[in-house]
Amino acid sequence: MARKPAREKAAARNPNLREAILCAAEELFSINGFNAVSVRDIAQAAGGNPGSVTYHFKTKGGLLLEIYRRHCGPMNRRRAELLVEARRVRDVQDRLEAIVRAYVLPAFSSGSDLAGGGARFTRLRAVMSAEGNEVANRIIAQTFDDTSHAFIDAIRESLPHIPRTEIVWRSHFLLGALYYTLVTPERVSRLSRGGADGADMANAIEQLVRATVASFQAPGPDANSSRAIDARPVEPSLSAGRVVRGGAKDRGHA
Incomplete structure (x- = not known):
């Protein structure tokens, strides 16, 4: 041998x-x-x-994969457990909050139990996502896509009137907010002039959950476009004192 x-x-x-x-x-x-x-x-x-x-x-890629596994394995398992509980909630509003919390909470776990990995691993994830390396992208997809699809589907079940593509976008924004909250908590303390403690993780979780739930419940861009057209300023016509809204005659003066 x-x-x-x-x-x-x-x-x-x-x-x-x-x-x-x-x-x-x-x-x-x-x-x-x-x-x-x-x-x-x-x-x-x-x-x-x-x-x-x-x-x-x-290989270096094998090393990066192991880093993701050791943090994300426990985190994804905990997310799955919390998601099962959240989907049992009867009230739609409470269920949506529970689903978002099930996604957010495990990311704030301390590095001591490996789940979440704390600020350092979150910073690593942000850097890997921004760098766009093919090896890293494959590892990220392998690690997170199944869990992400499960949460997107659960949110869609609670908000069936919101297109799935809209939920994907808003989930994408949640991930960015999660990165930033974990990596730069001091910014909250500074901009609030000491009124808020960015390192208060319990408050950070609740703030993030509330903001995300409101984001998911917001109307889609088509609805916003309709309101934007209605809200266009009223301008006087050049003839007969008529009032024109958005280039068309206002019905009250037709």
């Missing part, structure tokens, strides 16, 4: 090195993105060598 190289033996003898590599990679990816970080950078930050990274994770 072929003998393992010495560096692989060393990596196998040090189980803490695997955890160190994961932590170092998560930190580096969250700051610099996926493309700019090399296997050598990760190994150096973890106190190992490049062979240690490939021994445990094969």
